[in-house]
Amino acid sequence: MSVILVPALELLNINKHFDANEALNGACLQVSAGSIHGIIGENGAGKSTLMQIAYGLTQPDSGQIIIDGAVSKIASPQAAIRLGIGMLHQKVSWLEQLSVLENIVLGDKIDNYFYQDNRPSEIKLQLLIREFGFSFALDSIIGDLTFSQRQQVDIIRALYRGVRVLILDEPMAILSPSESKHLFDLFILLKNQGVSVVIVSHKLIALHQICDVISVVSKGQVIKNIAPSQVSIKQLTKYMVGREVLLPHPNKLAVTKGESKVLTIVDIVAKGINGINFSVYAGQIVALVGLPKAGQDIVLEVLAGMTRLSTGSFDFIGHKINAKSRYSIAKARRLEVSYVPDPMLESGLIHQMSMAESSILGYQNKQSSLFGGFNRHQMIDHCSELMAQWQIRPADPQMNSGYFSGGNQQKMVMAREISQQPKLLLLNQPTSGVDVAGVELIYQQLFALRERGCAIILVSNDLDEVITLADFVVVLHQGKIAKKIAQSQLSKQQLGLLMVKGFADD
Amino acid sequence: MDNLAQWIFLIDASVRLATPILFAALAGLLSERAGIVDIGLEGKMLVSAFAGAAWATYSGSPWQAVIVAMSAAMLLSWLHAFACISHRGDQIISGVAINMLALSLTAILGQYLFLQGGITPILNDSSRVTNVIFPEWVEHSDGFISMIYWQLLSGHNTMIYGAFLLVFLLDAFLKHSPLGQRLSAAGENPLALHRAGVSVKMTRYLSVLAGGACCGLAGAYLSIGHGAGFVENMTVGKGFIALAALIFGQWRPIPVMFACLFFGFLDALAIRMQGIELFSTGYIIPVQFIEVLPYMITVLVLAGFIGSSGIPKALGKLP
Numbered sequence: 001m002s003v004i005l006v007p008a009l010e011l012l013n014i015n016k017h018f019d020a021n022e023a024l025n026g027a028c029l030q031v032s033a034g035s036i037h038g039i040i041g042e043n044g045a046g047k048s049t050l051m052q053i054a055y056g057l058t059q060p061d062s063g064q065i066i067i068d069g070a071v072s073k074i075a076s077p078q079a080a081i082r083l084g085i086g087m088l089h090q091k092v093s094w095l096e097q098l099s100v101l102e103n104i105v106l107g108d109k110i111d112n113y114f115y116q117d118n119r120p121s122e123i124k125l126q127l128l129i130r131e132f133g134f135s136f137a138l139d140s141i142i143g144d145l146t147f148s149q150r151q152q153v154d155i156i157r158a159l160y161r162g163v164r165v166l167i168l169d170e171p172m173a174i175l176s177p178s179e180s181k182h183l184f185d186l187f188i189l190l191k192n193q194g195v196s197v198v199i200v201s202h203k204l205i206a207l208h209q210i211c212d213v214i215s216v217v218s219k220g221q222v223i224k225n226i227a228p229s230q231v232s233i234k235q236l237t238k239y240m241v242g243r244e245v246l247l248p249h250p251n252k253l254a255v256t257k258g259e260s261k262v263l264t265i266v267d268i269v270a271k272g273i274n275g276i277n278f279s280v281y282a283g284q285i286v287a288l289v290g291l292p293k294a295g296q297d298i299v300l301e302v303l304a305g306m307t308r309l310s311t312g313s314f315d316f317i318g319h320k321i322n323a324k325s326r327y328s329i330a331k332a333r334r335l336e337v338s339y340v341p342d343p344m345l346e347s348g349l350i351h352q353m354s355m356a357e358s359s360i361l362g363y364q365n366k367q368s369s370l371f372g373g374f375n376r377h378q379m380i381d382h383c384s385e386l387m388a389q390w391q392i393r394p395a396d397p398q399m400n401s402g403y404f405s406g407g408n409q410q411k412m413v414m415a416r417e418i419s420q421q422p423k424l425l426l427l428n429q430p431t432s433g434v435d436v437a438g439v440e441l442i443y444q445q446l447f448a449l450r451e452r453g454c455a456i457i458l459v460s461n462d463l464d465e466v467i468t469l470a471d472f473v474v475v476l477h478q479g480k481i482a483k484k485i486a487q488s489q490l491s492k493q494q495l496g497l498l499m500v501k502g503f504a505d506d
Numbered sequence: 507m508d509n510l511a512q513w514i515f516l517i518d519a520s521v522r523l524a525t526p527i528l529f530a531a532l533a534g535l536l537s538e539r540a541g542i543v544d545i546g547l548e549g550k551m552l553v554s555a556f557a558g559a560a561w562a563t564y565s566g567s568p569w570q571a572v573i574v575a576m577s578a579a580m581l582l583s584w585l586h587a588f589a590c591i592s593h594r595g596d597q598i599i600s601g602v603a604i605n606m607l608a609l610s611l612t613a614i615l616g617q618y619l620f621l622q623g624g625i626t627p628i629l630n631d632s633s634r635v636t637n638v639i640f641p642e643w644v645e646h647s648d649g650f651i652s653m654i655y656w657q658l659l660s661g662h663n664t665m666i667y668g669a670f671l672l673v674f675l676l677d678a679f680l681k682h683s684p685l686g687q688r689l690s691a692a693g694e695n696p697l698a699l700h701r702a703g704v705s706v707k708m709t710r711y712l713s714v715l716a717g718g719a720c721c722g723l724a725g726a727y728l729s730i731g732h733g734a735g736f737v738e739n740m741t742v743g744k745g746f747i748a749l750a751a752l753i754f755g756q757w758r759p760i761p762v763m764f765a766c767l768f769f770g771f772l773d774a775l776a777i778r779m780q781g782i783e784l785f786s787t788g789y790i791i792p793v794q795f796i797e798v799l800p801y802m803i804t805v806l807v808l809a810g811f812i813g814s815s816g817i818p819k820a821l822g823k824l825p
Binding site for chain 1: 679682683684685687688691694695697698699700701702703704705
């Protein structure tokens with residue numbers, strides 16, 4: 001007797017277009033029960049759209065969705081949840097003042113509008129916590145949990161609702177190495193329980209390590225399903241972008257260390273940081289690393305003019321700035337400081353503006369005439385030039401910025417800031433959501449910029465990125481500097497330990 | 507003793523004057539805690555005051571009239587919700603439109619129905635909401651306890667007791683009931699509510715409609731509880747004072763109640779201060795000055811003394 005295994009989730013011939021652009025063009029995907037399934041593809045290939053269709057966030061123009069062998073219609077996320085499909089969003093959104101339990105039962109069916117007995121749910125959740133080894137209590141307040149714990153709350157909520165297929169969008173984006181490890185262990189537990197885990201990510205090395213199957217999405221279609229055990233990471237990149245990309249990206253040391261100091265920071269104190277000191281030379285990349293909220297974001301914000309200093313000062317090529325100086329974002333731009341904010345905050349460009357307008361955002365005064373008029377042709381030409389140089393797709397300067405995929409939006413923000421030839425470039429998670437080819441491009445541009453004598457300060461959660469790019473690393477711990485390390489002495493393990501404990505054992 | 511009586515009368519008047527503001531502020535609270543700005547409180551109060559008085563005139567039943575007043579305000583709330591939630595319209599503009607509509611509509615309908623220049627006929631006591639007289643547990647005398655019992659506690663309009671009871675019910679509802687938690691989630695973080703699988707639209711509709719019902723009580727109190735009939739523009743800005751009280755009380759029922767009592771007290775003080783000499787100098791405080799005092803204090807309070815820590819984070823924003 002043979003057993004026919006029906007896939008847990010099957011998407012057949014899905015078509016979807018936005019405006020004139022085809023996002024999906026006959027995409028087919030099969031997710032078997034109890035497997036870890038990776039989805040990779042270039043920025044704008046249609047991965048996110050495909051997942052949004054599976055979770056009912058968008059409706060396909062045509063095509064079928066088959067769940068456990070039955071053709072289903074997923075009209076809304078609520079319907080998806082009822083059918084056992086859950087999705088974890090990149091940005092976790094919770095009611096900060098409520099407890100874990102209250103947040104989870106918020107969406108339960110209400111029998112009585114004025115009183116609800118949470119005890120049965122509590123027992124059910126306690127069992128799940130014990131079974132999977134989650135590291136939080138049900139009565140802890142969400143606002144006190146770390147990002148990684150909130151992500152686990154999201155997973156436990158999905159399990160509580162009987163999820164069978166769990167879709168995750170870039171789940172490792174802002175996790176530390178040990179947290180990622182913990183998450184992978186959890187995925188394996190889920191898999192053994194018969195839950196299918198679908199991971200959309202650009203972290204090819206991690207996917208190669210944990211996935212049973214990896215599907216490659218390209219130009220709106222699933223072009224290949226691969227078992228990672230049979231291919232190398234190099235081949236994987238070839239399927240994805242059409243050529244081999246070396247992973248992890250090779251680093252390139254600074255050719256000449258400039259003699260001129262670009263920036264000297266002396267004992268700066270602001271909300272969240274306390275007594276930070278370091279200097280940056282021309283042609284040097286300095287990375288600030290730490291656990292989330294260790295203060296690295298604040299240092300960047302202070303330098304960018306977004307957060308005020310309480311005490312201390314910094315000297316930027318002869319301009320001394322302290323708590324009394326009128327330092328602002330506009331002033332920073334005049335001093336030729338460029339800032340690329342964390343793409344998760346979505347503050348780099350405005351979704352409703354066309355990409356051409358986004359390409360001069362922040363520098364619009366340079367482009368405008370006396371009465372504030374813009375030369376549209378010049379603006380569009382400028383944007384097309386950047387789009388060609390940075391391989392931003394679709395190459396349509398008139399399209400709204402919001403219609404571009406996250407990776408392409410980020411490339412545009414990077415392109416805009418670098419095209420201004422800054423003396424100091426501040427980067428926060430510059431490659432978050434960008435595909436391997438894009439990351440390679442960004443790294444090349446940064447190395448080129450460094451050769452021209454620009455000083456770069458980088459904040460990144462991706463330690464591989466830090467090791468690739470940085471000439472000098474400053475580790476922060478709870479708002480203070482834990483250690484400064486030169487490139488030659490860098491190791492990933494040591495960085496991880498320093499970030500967590502604030503000191504090294506040696 | 508004379509002094510005591512004066513204070514008791516003053517507090518008594520404060521409570522009476524605070525009640526319509528309190529009902530309206532609670533109405534605003536229900537809507538705004540769910541994230542929908544409710545600037546149309548004034549208009550809804552006016553329409554419900556008119557509808558209540560008109561129904562009481564025809565039917566003679568105050569309780570039917572209260573229901574009609576509530577339904578009239580809910581109708582306008584539904585309009586507001588339809589414009590702002592279903593069609594993503596601007597919440598301020600919709601509210602202002604409701605205020606303008608209410609002011610003219612009540613005057614025109616009043617004239618058309620009753621031919622008395624926009625007012626409704628004066629109601630007799632049987633068609634108004636009755637007062638509650640407490641049982642004779644305490645003897646009538648000039649003693650302190652007797653004064654408190656008979657003057658301060660007993661003898662008020664039923665709706666006054668209802669208003670203060672509602673404050674505590676609403677507080678418990680928002681803090682502890684599942685529906686109440688969803689309501690505040692819709693105003694704090696609609697995305698989280700949506701991700702939890704709850705319809706934000708439905709939650710907001712329900713709370714805006716509940717706010718309408720509550721606002722109807724404010725109007726009914728004015729025309730068939732405290733007053734005895736409808737007069738053109740009889741709310742005279744109470745809906746806006748209620749909004750001020752809502753901000754003053756940081757969108758929390760019990761602080762909002764105290765804010766309303768404070769504004770009621772200012773109102774009562776204004777009435778009592780009319781014609782009184784200032785420090786025996788012979789200078790009489792102008793009536794207009796006293797009347798403008800609550801508004802001035804509101805402006806001062808809003809300008810400097812109250813932060814916005816309690817504001818629902820998603821107030822006025824669409825998901």
